[in-house]
Amino acid sequence: MESVLEEQNIEDVPKVGMCFGTIEDANQFYQNYGKRVGFVTKIRFTRRVGKDKVPKNQMITCNREGKRKSRVSPIEKTNPRTNYNCPARISIRLNKEGLWIISKVCLDHSHPCDPEMAKLLTRNREMTMHMCRVIERNDEAGVRPSKTYQVLVGEAGGFSKINLMEKDVRNYLSRKVRNVTEEMDAREMLKYFTRMKEMNSDFYFDIELDQNKHLKTIFWANARSRAAYEYFGDIVSG
Structure with a gap:
């Protein structure tokens, strides 16, 4: 993992205090980072407040976070998926100025990351x-x-x-x-x-x-x- 991060520009790596104009910008930044490192991101949860359900906080994680128990036997699964309880994630919050700030960061993964394989995952495939x-x-x-x-x-x-x-x-x-x-x-x-x-x-x-x-x-x-x-x-x- 360290060798991958060494190739990244410091501006490309998530860190506490980074600001974004919109929640979508923050999501796109972490998604692009995941593509370069070799993993796929997902929104773990979003906290909304008020009658208009305005988002205030959000956690974005590696898609291999958590552990899931399936009723289907692994032998019977046609497309088995393994979760590694991966801790990699960022937390973002909306500040008083209306900017989205990264408040927490974990860059460590509990599984290998492969940028070449990540490019072929559905979310990362591109057609110009x-x-x-x-x-x-x-x-x-x-x-x-x-x-x-x-x-x-x-x-x-x-x-x-x-x-x-x-x-x-x-x-x-x-x-x-x-x-x-x-x-x-x-x-x-x-x-x-x-x-x-x-x-x-x-x-x-x-x-x-x-x-x-x-x-x-x-x-x-x-x-x-x-x-x-x-x-x-x-x-x-x-």
């Missing part, structure tokens, strides 16, 4: 706008998500340099399609599909209207899906 554009562009060109992920890894300089997993690429594509169908009306959706068709002639879509000219069914397939269908002769999801 450039990554989103690469994913969308490759999907429109029919590139499989696994190949797109390899491209992103190459651009980053290796697996150790990227805070992303292959399933994040697939999840992004799934969310994008879902957002299109949920948030766009029929006219906007038609414009979107037409634009996709102009960008890639292998993109196919078909829209069916009911008797009242209302949208009834939608079907679309990108180049990758159509190529997979031609090869396997069946419906393939990617």
